[in-house]
Amino acid sequence: MSAGGKSILSPFRDRALVERVAREVRGASNGEACRIMHVCGTHEWAITHAGLREMLPEGVEVVAGPGCPVCVTPGGEIDAMADLACGGAAVTTFGDVVRVPGRKTSLAEAKADGGDVRVVYGMADAIRMARREPGKGFVHFSIGFETTAPMAAIEVGRGLPANMSVFSTHKLIPPAMEFLLRAGIEVDGFICPGHVSTIIGADAYRGLAEGYGKPMVVAGFEPLDVMLGVLEIVRQKRAGIATVSNMYGRAVSQRGNELAVEAMEMVFERADAEWRGIGRIPGSGLRLRREYAGSDAAVRFGIGEVPADGMPAGCGCGDVLLGRIRPEGCALFGRSCRPESPVGPCMVSLEGTCSIAYKYRDKMQ
Numbered sequence: 001m002s003a004g005g006k007s008i009l010s011p012f013r014d015r016a017l018v019e020r021v022a023r024e025v026r027g028a029s030n031g032e033a034c035r036i037m038h039v040c041g042t043h044e045w046a047i048t049h050a051g052l053r054e055m056l057p058e059g060v061e062v063v064a065g066p067g068c069p070v071c072v073t074p075g076g077e078i079d080a081m082a083d084l085a086c087g088g089a090a091v092t093t094f095g096d097v098v099r100v101p102g103r104k105t106s107l108a109e110a111k112a113d114g115g116d117v118r119v120v121y122g123m124a125d126a127i128r129m130a131r132r133e134p135g136k137g138f139v140h141f142s143i144g145f146e147t148t149a150p151m152a153a154i155e156v157g158r159g160l161p162a163n164m165s166v167f168s169t170h171k172l173i174p175p176a177m178e179f180l181l182r183a184g185i186e187v188d189g190f191i192c193p194g195h196v197s198t199i200i201g202a203d204a205y206r207g208l209a210e211g212y213g214k215p216m217v218v219a220g221f222e223p224l225d226v227m228l229g230v231l232e233i234v235r236q237k238r239a240g241i242a243t244v245s246n247m248y249g250r251a252v253s254q255r256g257n258e259l260a261v262e263a264m265e266m267v268f269e270r271a272d273a274e275w276r277g278i279g280r281i282p283g284s285g286l287r288l289r290r291e292y293a294g295s296d297a298a299v300r301f302g303i304g305e306v307p308a309d310g311m312p313a314g315c316g317c318g319d320v321l322l323g324r325i326r327p328e329g330c331a332l333f334g335r336s337c338r339p340e341s342p343v344g345p346c347m348v349s350l351e352g353t354c355s356i357a358y359k360y361r362d363k364m365q
């Protein structure tokens with residue numbers, strides 16, 4: 001990734017270049033307001049870490065939407081996994097999930113109470129554990145958007161050990177974007193998620209751009225990527241255009257990774273899903289197809305649909321996830337809610353808007 005000691009990404013991180021594009025944003029907006037939403041924890045990290053919001057002209061705003069899969073996982077599902085862990089099964093999941101408060105408890109609390117909760121880097125780790133301990137039941141709590149769902153699909157498709165099943169809470173981003181647009185959320189355009197787009201491709205947003213008249217820009221994660229994405233949306237808005245621009249061509253194709261999508265569609269089917277703090281979004285969830293019922297923890301353990309649930313008392317994560325407030329707008333931010341004592345999920349996950357804002361609070365004005 002380097003040439004002559006310089007990373008090929010160096011221009012994308014060149015602050016002077018980014019500031020030059022920010023000045024172009026100022027010129028292109030011509031004083032007109034433009035509210036842009038992104039739906040990706042890594043974009044939020046890039047924007048906050050590089051201090052991009054502070055470079056934007058007045059009136060041009062980038063807000064974070066529901067781009068953190070852990071943050072939108074219903075508390076009732078966390079409780080169901082905690083019950084299994086305390087009931088004799090080993091529950092495997094990603095480290096980000098363990099401290100997220102459910103309705104009654106968290107997986108960390110279940111572990112402290114003697115429950116068997118194990119952190120893994122991916123389902124392959126969980127499969128290895130299940131093979132090593134054939135006398136124990138394993139449940140993998142499988143979370144993520146289109147980025148992680150294909151790997152889960154491939155593992156399930158290959159066949160899991162008999163003592164293992166999967167609880168899928170995978171979710172899809174375009175239906176969530178459509179839900180927000182239908183609900184009349186005030187945004188002028190979207191920065192589409194980079195990682196998700198590598199799987200589903202830039203064309204996946206065409207219907208949203210044309211159907212709702214909103215510019216959609218697929219952008220990478222370097223500061224220049226994001227600032228160019230902002231400039232493109234501002235330009236489209238000023239020109240009265242609403243189309244999909246793929247500005248992350250070094251990683252995202254128009255059609256995406258068709259093999260990954262095929263694997264996902266072979267194993268999962270779409271279902272309505274609850275997004276914590278937001279509500280039920282039609283066709284936004286992935287559940288295992290009937291052919292894979294033997295691998296489905298929801299079937300094996302009779303886990304029914306969890307009721308819609310909100311956030312812990314006083315927590316503004318619902319508004320943060322909808323871009324209505326920035327974390328500092330929550331009365332608990334940095335007071336009773338900090339990374340070491342999180343109240344809401346957005347302060348737990350590394351992709352959570354509040355945990356990112358807290359970590360880089362010195363960069364914000």
Ligand code: SF4
Binds near residue numbers: 314
């Ligand atoms: S600061 Fe804490 S309580 Fe407030 S919205 Fe963020 S995570 Fe929720």
